[in-house]
Amino acid sequence: MKITKSLFHAGVLGLSLLATGVMAAVPAAEADKLGKSLTPMGAEMAGNADGSIPAWKPLPKNAGSVDSKGFLSNPYASEQPLFTITAKDVDKYKDKLAPGQYAMFKRYPETFKMPVYPSHRGATVPDDVFAAIKKNATTTNLVSGGNGLENFDTAVPFPIPKTGVEVIWNHITRYRGGSVTRLVTQATPQPNGSYSLVYFQDQFVFRDKMKDYDPANPGNILFYFKQKVTAPARLAGGVLLVHETLDQVKEPRSAWVYNAGQRRVRRAPQVSYDGPGTAADGLRTSDNLDMFNGAPDRYDWKLEGKKEMYIASDSYKLDDPKLKYADIIKAGHINQDLARYELRRVWHVVATLKEGQRHIYAKRDFYIDEDTWQAAVIDHYDGRGQLWRVAEAHAENYYDKQVPWYALETLYDLQSGRYLALGMKNEEKSAYDFGFTATTSDFTPAALRQDGVR
DSSP: OOOOOOHHHHHHHHHHHHHHSSOOOOOHHHHTTBTTTBOTTSSBSSOOTTSSSOOOOOOOTTSSOBOTTSOBOOTTTTOOOSEEEOTTTGGGGGGGSOHHHHHHHHHSTTTOOEEEOOOOOOOOOOHHHHHHHHHHHHHOEEEGGGTEEESOOSSOSOSSOOSHHHHHHHHHHOOSOSEEEEEEEEEOOOTTSOOOEEEEEEEEEEGGGSTTOOTTSOTTEEEEEEEEEEESTTTTTOEEEEEEESOTTTSOOEEEEEETTTTEEEEOTTSSTTSBOTTOTTSOBGGGTTSSOSOOTTEEEEEEEEEEEEEEOOOTGGGOTTOOHHHHBOSSSBOGGGOOEEEEEEEEEEEEEOTTOOOSOSEEEEEEETTTOOEEEEEEEOTTSOEEEEEEEEEEEETTTTEEEEEEEEEEETTTSOEEEEEEOTTSSOOOEEOOOOOGGGGSHHHHHHHHOO
16 A cells, blocks of 8 residues: 655645755865765775774776676685674674664574675776766755756766765766666565576666767756566566656656567556566565665655664675576575675665655665665665565675676565565676667667567
8 A cells, every 4th residue: 555645744845855955066175075085986085993994995997807708706705704693693783784684684583694794995986987976066956856966977966965865866876887788687586485587688878878978968868778578488578668867856757668469669657666666576666676766756865874884795706607596596585695794884864755745665764885875775664664675785896897886686575575686697698798888769669669579
């Protein structure tokens, strides 16, 4: 059942946000901290007091080897866990866990564990992206009451955020290589561990990486996304196309789907907010993809500040091409022996459904890695205020391309005992292929029919 609240209060809160959240750029003197006391991305340069979180030291592009399929070797393969958190001693570490992580130990006391390794802060992006981020700090502003951006360049509009919605915009716009093609799989295991795989072929291109991009007239598009289902046979040939906008209040996201059975293209307004995720068996919403995506307008965003927390990081072991999908997918949760957790600083943002708005999630708690602006954990609450789903991303630095992203996204349903795992590519013929080039004509509804031919 969706949540509905008073429409009267929506106007009051919306006007309040317009009055207080329109401007977001910081003074030049504050932006000058980037690359000095702050990393070029906006994280604290220094480690913590006891050294358990180190100072930022970016991974070099040659940190490891790259095999013929594009998979990276693990630069930390020789390290062993400092300790492993289990249900028996989880209370000792509760202050450094999200409520959702803690709940996983209680839901699966015999099998859920968190191997904690030495922390490394190696995430980096190309120098031109760092330069764009520094420019954004003094020029990018919020518009439409915080639901859009102006004067935005490339990635991370608010490296020195002051509000919760600014942190969320950093996640939404963070650098993911500019463009990529990828072959990935999705599993939705039953409580007993049985599952089937759905195979996707994705194309993802930010606007400034399009061949016909005009920087003098950037428009309102943030990126283009195309996703084709290649298996199983009953779903193969279906294609989703999304034009993601920067200001989704002024101009909502445009989406289309090609149905291979009907051989027709149709508009897909349901591909947003809590519309059903593609072939996800009801286990995720459209805005659960990439941990969170889309317009932030249905929530009020409160910045709680920073905290130290164990998050899944440097997940090269989980991305090893020697693994089979059956090695990863287990009953209740993924194989936690393959996971790697590190102590990091995260931004904590609480999203509460606005009065008068609808969504199956009445509240979300975001924990966002300060070094990458990627959501690491998101707790989802239902309309009764009960913790419902726990999203956990297993991050990886694609160091050869200087791209922080995910090796695997998981979304655990604490009530049903089922979960979703998205992004596995271990058994595929290639890893991510960054540097994909295209024109806007490749991302038109007319192009979908050709893409959907089986």
